[in-house]
Amino acid sequence: MNQVPESKFFDNLIWGIDDVCAFTKYAKGTIYNLVNKGEIPYRRRKKKGRLVFVPSEVIAWFKGERT
Known part of the structure; x- marks a missing residue:
């Protein structure tokens, strides 16, 4: 399974489904x-x-924080 470096996720201001x-x-x-x-x-x-x-909303949602 490929691990994607966490810093890569912060390179984009908007994420797509992938x-x-x-x-x-x-x-x-x-x-x-x-x-x-x-x-x-x-x-x-x-x-x-x-x-x-x-990204910030998805990360907060994933951590169980309210957005």
């Missing part, structure tokens, strides 16, 4: 389910409707 999966080690389907349930903080890009995530 970044969230790499950070949490959750499958894409799990992340999509969490989005559908409103259990993970996310945004939708206006033009294409693509899911994007703010």
Whole structure:
């Protein structure tokens, strides 16, 4: 299993689904389910409707902190 250096996660101001999966080690389907349930903080890009995530919000959510 590849380990992604933690500092790599702070290189981007916005994460895509693959970044969230790499950070949490959750499958894409799990992340999509969490989005559908409103259990993970996310945004939708206006033009294409693509899911994007703010790293600080995802990290706080993953640690169990309120965002």
